[in-house]
Amino acid sequence: MAMANNKTLCFKCNEDKITYPCKGCSNEFCFTDLAEHKQILNDELHTITNEYNEFKQTINKQKQSPQNHPLIKQINQWETNSIEIIQQNAKDCREAVIKLLQKSINDIEKKFNDLSEQIKQIHKENEFNEINLSYLTNQLIEITEELNNPSKISIKEDSQSCINEISIILSKKPEFNKWKQNAITVAIGNGRGQ
Structure with a gap:
C-alpha cells in the first residue's frame, strides 16, 4: 500500500514538501520556512511596537511642552x-x-x-x-x-496694518477609522510591509 502524497509547493523555497498554511497571507510554507516566516512577522511586530512607543513619547513631549x-x-x-x-x-x-x-x-x-x-x-x-x-x-x-507746535510736522497713524496679519485657520479634522478585526493584511517579501 502506497503512502498518500500530502506534499505541496512551499511558497518560500518552492520545493515539494509537507506544508502548513499561514492564515494571515494564505500561503503554504514548509516547516523550516514557516518558522522563518513567523520570525519575520515577529520582527515586524517588534518594529511596529517600537514605532508605537516612539510615537507615544512624541505625544507625551507635546503634551508636556x-x-x-x-x-x-x-x-x-x-x-x-x-x-x-x-x-x-x-x-x-x-x-x-x-x-x-x-x-x-x-x-x-x-x-x-x-x-x-x-x-x-x-x-x-x-x-x-x-x-x-x-x-x-x-x-x-x-x-x-x-x-x-510745528504746523508743518504731524504724526499720522495709518489704519492699514504696517505688518502682516496673522490668524489661525482650522481645517476639517480627518476621520481615522479603527482597524477592522476581520480585515486581511497582505505582506509580500522579506522587507517591511507597506
Whole structure:
C-alpha cells in the first residue's frame, strides 16, 4: 500500500514538501520556512511596537511642552519679525522728525533774531507806540506757538496694518477609522510591509 502524497509547493523555497498554511497571507510554507516566516512577522511586530512607543513619547513631549510645537514657533517668529518691522519704522520716523524739527527750529531762530533786531531798533530809536508793542507781542506769541507746535510736522497713524496679519485657520479634522478585526493584511517579501 502506497503512502498518500500530502506534499505541496512551499511558497518560500518552492520545493515539494509537507506544508502548513499561514492564515494571515494564505500561503503554504514548509516547516523550516514557516518558522522563518513567523520570525519575520515577529520582527515586524517588534518594529511596529517600537514605532508605537516612539510615537507615544512624541505625544507625551507635546503634551508636556506645547510651546515647542512648530506652530507656536511660527507664531513666535512672526512676532519677532513684526517687532523688527515696527522698530525699524519707528526709527525711520524719529530720524525724519528730528531732521524736520532741526530745520523748523532754525527757521524759528531766524524769525526770533529778526524780531530781536526790531526790538533793539525800537529801543535805540526810542520811538514806539501801542501798535508796535502789539505787533511785537503777537510775533513773539506766533513764534512761540510755532516752536511748541510745528504746523508743518504731524504724526499720522495709518489704519492699514504696517505688518502682516496673522490668524489661525482650522481645517476639517480627518476621520481615522479603527482597524477592522476581520480585515486581511497582505505582506509580500522579506522587507517591511507597506
